[in-house]
Amino acid sequence: MNVKEKLKNALVEELKLEDVTPGDIKDDAPLFGEGLGLDSLDAIELVVLVQRNFGLTMQDQEEARKAFVSVNSLAAYIEKRLA
Amino acid sequence: MNAVKAPETWSSRSLGSRLQHGIFYRLIGLGGRKAAYALLFFVALGYMLKPEAVRRSAPYLRRRFPGAGFFGRLRRRWLLQWTFGKTLVDRAVAGISGNFEAGVSQEEIAVIHARHAEGKGLILLSAHVGPWQVAMSILPKYLPEPVSVVLHRDAGDIDRHYFEHTGEKPPFTLIDPALGPQSAIAMAQTLQGNGLLCMMGDRPFGGGHVCRVPFLGAEIAVPFTPYYLASHTGAPIVVFLSYRTGPGKVTTTIAGTIRVPPGLGKEAGAYAPFARCFTAMLEQSVAAAPYQFFNFYNMWET
Numbered sequence: 001m002n003v004k005e006k007l008k009n010a011l012v013e014e015l016k017l018e019d020v021t022p023g024d025i026k027d028d029a030p031l032f033g034e035g036l037g038l039d040s041l042d043a044i045e046l047v048v049l050v051q052r053n054f055g056l057t058m059q060d061q062e063e064a065r066k067a068f069v070s071v072n073s074l075a076a077y078i079e080k081r082l083a
Numbered sequence: 084m085n086a087v088k089a090p091e092t093w094s095s096r097s098l099g100s101r102l103q104h105g106i107f108y109r110l111i112g113l114g115g116r117k118a119a120y121a122l123l124f125f126v127a128l129g130y131m132l133k134p135e136a137v138r139r140s141a142p143y144l145r146r147r148f149p150g151a152g153f154f155g156r157l158r159r160r161w162l163l164q165w166t167f168g169k170t171l172v173d174r175a176v177a178g179i180s181g182n183f184e185a186g187v188s189q190e191e192i193a194v195i196h197a198r199h200a201e202g203k204g205l206i207l208l209s210a211h212v213g214p215w216q217v218a219m220s221i222l223p224k225y226l227p228e229p230v231s232v233v234l235h236r237d238a239g240d241i242d243r244h245y246f247e248h249t250g251e252k253p254p255f256t257l258i259d260p261a262l263g264p265q266s267a268i269a270m271a272q273t274l275q276g277n278g279l280l281c282m283m284g285d286r287p288f289g290g291g292h293v294c295r296v297p298f299l300g301a302e303i304a305v306p307f308t309p310y311y312l313a314s315h316t317g318a319p320i321v322v323f324l325s326y327r328t329g330p331g332k333v334t335t336t337i338a339g340t341i342r343v344p345p346g347l348g349k350e351a352g353a354y355a356p357f358a359r360c361f362t363a364m365l366e367q368s369v370a371a372a373p374y375q376f377f378n379f380y381n382m383w384e385t
Contacts, residue, residue: 016348032264040267041311041349043290047271048315057275064268 003054003082004075010053015032015042027072043068054078106118108175116176116330117196119367123168130164131157139379142163146383147373148300159374166327166374170214173331177217185221186334192225194337195321199228203317204274208309208341208361209324210285212368213375218325219281221333223254230255231273233266233282255281260288267308274316282309283377294351298362299369303382305362307354313343314354320362326372338364
């Protein structure tokens with residue numbers, strides 16, 4: 001399973017997204033607001049989710065701002081950190 | 084989500100004008116704290132009678148002092164405005180001249196260090212009680228870890244925070260809750276990095292993520308984000324309050340520790356018991372220092 005798939009599975013399972021399957025999540029759709037529709041509570045869960053599933057913590061706020069945009073940007077960040 | 088809509092009636096905006104604030108800041112520069120207190124005496128008298136100030140302070144004073152007669156209400160309104168004014172002057176003096184004395188005991192520092200040593204980050208939960216901003220400014224002196232403070236300013240707010248007088252960077256990282264998910268991520272990052280996150284537990288921000296808990300005899304809406312953060316990161320919550328004990332003198336107290344178990348989900352009601360712990364501590368605080376509770380809006384409004 002690649003990073004994007006693992007990420008989408010984790011989003012659906014751990015954020016308990018209702019009526020959404022991993023296949024429904026578009027790679028470039030915004031995570032917050034329009035798109036996946038996550039809110040600020042989900043944002044907290046998302047930070048924890050990345051740590052729990054990929055062992056990564058993100059200390060730089062600017063880096064986080066760029067990564068937590070879409071599945072594409074978050075997966076790219078994770079892949080870069082894991083490389 | 085079962086979040087309750089919060090009343091959006093509080094504002095960080097001062098009732099005073101830019102000119103009035105400027106006069107105080109100049110007076111502090113020229114004549115120091117005593118000169119500012121002298122002017123404040125008359126300003127506080129005016130605020131004791133000013134309809135907007137009366138309207139804003141009445142809900143708390145009615146709850147805290149039920150049954151007070153006309154002169155009792157007048158006296159309490161005066162004490163609240165006078166104490167609030169002196170706290171603001173002290174804050175400005177702290178910013179302009181750096182002149183304030185803070186009493187943080189070794190026991191309190193030891194408690195903060197012990198909770199922080201758990202390695203999950205630490206949430207310092209405070210309230211708009213006493214000189215809370217000045218109190219938070221002293222924390223980085225005692226703690227080697229990065230400190231972040233959740234702080235919002237309304238557009239057009241002219242009252243300066245103490246660190247804005249010098250033009251220097253604040254001794255902590257500011258997180259504006261108005262940034263929504265971005266600020267939530269910054270809060271979680273702070274805790275993930277085993278940092279200290281200071282936030283307020285008594286005022287909701289925006290329209291959601293609140294739960295209703297009793298406070299002084301009726302329910303108020305308080306944010307449940309601190310408890311949600313604690314549940315998801317494992318960070319303990321230390322309730323940290325500050326009081327003005329004299330001109331330029333601040334003492335701090337740790338009212339208690341709140342631990343929130345994991346796996347509570349997103350339902351507001353799941354966090355209400357922990358928010359209730361906090362408001363119970365706040366009730367003890369306003370019982371001991373009734374004129375140092377600075378929430379000038381109707382918290383009990385539904």
